Amino acid sequence: MLNNSRSYAQPGTLGALDALSDILSGVKRDVARSREVLNGAFGKIAARFAQVHAIAVAAEARDSGLSDEALNALRKVTDSLTIELQFEDSLSQLLDHVQGKVEAIGVALTETRTLVSSTPGGDAEPVGPALEVLARTVKSIQMAADAAVAERSTSSGSVELF
Amino acid sequence: MSKAILTVDDSTSMRQMLAFILKGAGYQVVQASSSDEALTHAAGRSFDMVLTDQNMPGGDGLELVCALRSLPAYADTPIIMLTTESSEEMKNKGRAAGATGWMVKPFDPNRLLEVVRKFVN
Numbered sequence: 632m633l634n635n636s637r638s639y640a641q642p643g644t645l646g647a648l649d650a651l652s653d654i655l656s657g658v659k660r661d662v663a664r665s666r667e668v669l670n671g672a673f674g675k676i677a678a679r680f681a682q683v684h685a686i687a688v689a690a691e692a693r694d695s696g697l698s699d700e701a702l703n704a705l706r707k708v709t710d711s712l713t714i715e716l717q718f719e720d721s722l723s724q725l726l727d728h729v730q731g732k733v734e735a736i737g738v739a740l741t742e743t744r745t746l747v748s749s750t751p752g753g754d755a756e757p758v759g760p761a762l763e764v765l766a767r768t769v770k771s772i773q774m775a776a777d778a779a780v781a782e783r784s785t786s787s788g789s790v791e792l793f
Numbered sequence: 794m795s796k797a798i799l800t801v802d803d804s805t806s807m808r809q810m811l812a813f814i815l816k817g818a819g820y821q822v823v824q825a826s827s828s829d830e831a832l833t834h835a836a837g838r839s840f841d842m843v844l845t846d847q848n849m850p851g852g853d854g855l856e857l858v859c860a861l862r863s864l865p866a867y868a869d870t871p872i873i874m875l876t877t878e879s880s881e882e883m884k885n886k887g888r889a890a891g892a893t894g895w896m897v898k899p900f901d902p903n904r905l906l907e908v909v910r911k912f913v914n
């Protein structure tokens with residue numbers, strides 16, 4: 632959002648901060664849209680999976696005339712789909728992490744803008760406080776990165792019983 | 794009467810997936826999309842096992858484990874964390890919170906059923 636620039640502020644600096652805020656708002660919308668697309672796509676795939684799964688269950692329950700080999704193949708397909716469909720969850724969490732980072736940068740931009748806006752003309756630029764904001768933001772983003780989704784391969788994960 | 798399992802995950806497709814697998818193996822399944830919803834279900838009836846995600850909006854899985862363990866009816870109920878988180882630090886937190894086990898997503902459906910049978914049957 633473009634704010635009213637005070638006469639003593641650096642219009643160029645404030646303008647750049649506002650432009651960055653606008654870009655970040657766009658990224659937030661993109662993330663939200665990505666989540667919608669992802670949910671929609673996986674929802675459809677999950678519905679197809681449900682049909683295949685129902686066929687497999689029915690085939691196993693009745694004498695479907697399918698050979699053991701065919702039933703085993705069908706079972707392997709559904710098991711494999713079960714694992715692969717779970718990547719929606721991983722992708723969704725990765726989007727959460729992206730959203731968290733974008734929000735952290737947004738907060739830093741707002742704080743920096745406040746610092747720049749409140750600096751009287753002629754005074755030194757608020758470099759120290761702005762760097763503190765930057766350091767805090769980096770730390771916050773690093774913490775979000777540490778919690779990132781661990782499993783990215785298509786193999787299934789481990790089990791540990793306590 | 795078949796054993797009842799409470800599954801907790803904010804992802805709709807993950808809940809469906811768990812329901813397919815568990816119902817296919819003969820278990821009753823009750824689904825919750827959040828920690829709060831899970832606690833509401835847990836207060837209304839008993840379950841033989843709880844499978845919960847970790848990262849969910851609102852209360853996370855570890856908080857749910859702590860909340861369930863504080864209920865006398867769930868002091869000994871098997872609670873398995875089913876999550877993409879796989880760090881030792883998180884697993885240790887799970888252990889400290891009172892979780893029974895930690896399963897990393899994506900899970901193998903057969904492996905999941907092995908674990909469920911181990912505790913429920």
